[in-house]
Amino acid sequence: MSDNKNGSKYTFDSFAVTDANRTAFEKAKQFAENADSEPLAIFGGTATGKTHLLYAVKNAIEQNSPDLKVILTTTADMVSTLTSTISNGGTTEQFREKYLQADVLLVDDIQELAGKEKTQDELLLLFNAFCESGKRFMMTSSQKEAGYGIQDRLVIREFWGDFAVITRAYIHAQFESNAERINQRKDLLHKSEQFCWNLMHDADFDIDAFKAYYKEVWAYFSRYIGLFDADREDLKIVCYLNRMDTLLHCKTPVGLKSCEWNTCILFMHALIYTISSYDMIPYLGGFCGNGVLSIPMLHHAGYDRIEITIDEFEEEFNKFCEGYQRSRRSVRRLHWRFD
Template sequence: MDGALKATPLQTPPPIPEQQVALPQEIIVTAQGESTTTQPSPPEAPPPTPAESGEGNAESAIQAAWVKVRDHLRAVIGAAEYDSWLKRLGAGPFVDGELVLHLPSRFLCDWVRDKYGARIKALLAQEEGSIKRIAFKVTPRTKAARQAGKGTKKVDPQSDGAEDTLFPEVEQAPDLLATMGEGAFAAHRAGQDQPAHGPDDPGVMFDPRFTFDTFVVGRPNEVAYACARRVAESPATPGFNPLFLYGGVGLGKTHLMHAIGADLIERGKVSVSYMSAEKFMYRFIASIRSQSTMEFKRQLRSVDVLMIDDFQFLIGKDNTQEEFFHTFNALIDAGRQIVVSADKSPSDLSGLEDRLRTRLGCGMVADLHDPTFELRLSILVDKIKGREELVPAAVLEFLAHRIDGSVRELVGALNRLIAHAELVGRPVNLETAQHVLRDLLAAHERTTSIEEIQRRVAEHWNVRVTDMISSRRVRTVARPRQAAMYLAKQLTPYSLPDIGRAFGNRDHTTVMHAIKAVGTLMAKDAEFRESMEMLNRLLG
């Protein structure tokens, strides 16, 4: 039938996704008669698979380790320095034993990696053994993130502002060059901050190599050593506060300061803050930048002993000098000890304010002179203890004679020889030492004079220089005199008559006879020949 309705098959409606299914509402009447509409809880999600659970546990462990390391760094380096450099440091992801650390600029990335990278890696490995490596990555903050960061998010006043997640939001750090100046920043980056132990640097110890027991005492440094021991035993003693140590590079100033600090800490009940003058300046500037100058002042003025190394760095930095001046006065007035080191005495430090110069010189000023030959040799003997078979005594005397400036250079030369002996598997001799240290010896090269030859020969045979130019003919004097004439002919451009005149106006034939006699004796006497060869290397 045309007018009849055609029967069409019923179509099944498409299934509603599970998350879109409307759940029945429940009406709950409160005690006050008010009604509220609530939505029942959706069905519980199935438990995670073992693989998912393992990943979550690993991520939680890494996150917990990172939080501990971050808190430790903040405590160790101080709030001002942490906020300047490490506050924006984020961590994650962690893949195949490597944890990626994020910073918002290449400048910050390079700085943090060079300055703190090794310490961060060690701390992370200590907290979580699965962390084998770290990598630094530049992750600039996006525009959306910056705009989102301008919201009203509340921050815990006890927090440092960093997220407790593996992916904290990072923000662009202001360039420190704009605050410190390029020259100051370069000096800070090149400087070596020494270990410290104080109220804002807990857990960081002084260098264990630098103690009073390992300091070799001689006439050039005995006064400075005695003053340092007095301060360590009884801080703030009248007449020894402040203690000002000065001397050239590598003479032991830093060694004594570390020895003082370590000894004070070992005795206990004393807070010590030790830093270089450069670091003092940096932390002062950082406190201004982070608006925490009062905290900076409180930290430094609450210690029992303040130690500032390389004070000459503050020359020409008037604002930092002003801050140190007030810190100095506050500590002295409170009966606290101050120890300062520099390369010159207070009176010779041009560029310091007069009021600061006079205060630095009002206590005990002790200098460390260049080490004598005997002290240099004693230092080498002390350093070689237990490994005497690697470097014989003749080589130690050679080093003590030829490297007469910085003790640091002297010890460095010895370390090079020890390393060479251990690598090649045999002791070094004079020829080997001269070859291995040829660059260092060339830097100490100088023109040899007849007077120098006489002095060295007299020292070696334990006679007086005046005996060598006298008319005495006893064998104990004649043989060193002849040896000196021989060396003068070999090592100087002087003629035979000139050499004769330098040895008490002797005739040139006497010099000729001496040269011939020494040559004959060297061929017969191995011990004498070895002495002559050593003197030749020392003077040549």
């Protein structure tokens, strides 16, 4: 998350302050400005602005105190780092040392530790060491109450220091317009409309044009859409994708092979799935996960999803086409045997 391309614009100035988030905003700003701040926890549900405030703290400290090292991460990333360290022969001490190098540690989504008792114990040692060293520590969570699989020590006020609760969903302020993004989106909307028209009117389906369009949409959302950063124009693209998905399910488009048709349906579903879930499961393959596409699979396939990058798209698309083609041939042979 510390490398998120959209992170630099999430500042205190661009945060829309309301009665529901004013206390959290003021405490986060005080935390960023005061080197002696006690640990701070921000609680709130989905889309309440918690991540925005974390980035605002990071950006403010780096601007005003460039000599300080700030690490902004998530518990999911920390769990992954811990697992990787141990599996590669490292120790938990080496894991903790990585984060103890920071002067300010910002951790998002502490609720992701629910039910992971051993991991919680390890991170508690890290957080305790960090706080005892007099360094600044801040975290966010969607759950404040105990009983959600998080140890009491990870939620009580006495451990963290200070806290604030955001009670309502947060709608971010409008950022400065991006001419390149606007033009790219305008082009995608035009192409989306054209694809829908062709599907509705049984026009020839150009598979190469579809794949090129698909990658353009993928690249657009991967580049421009960060947490809570989709506006109405972006949602129009999603609406077109849903419409195309419905039309593809209705019948095989003209000029498209059956195996290509099935593959288009699978990848269209994957695109919609990834875009619509990026703010909920960004570390399971959504576009907040470095542009990775998450393809949901049937349970009998042995796994719930596979993940691919945009550079792997052509190869993976062709693999699925071949797979559907082989399946169709197997069904034909089975029919011939019974005939």
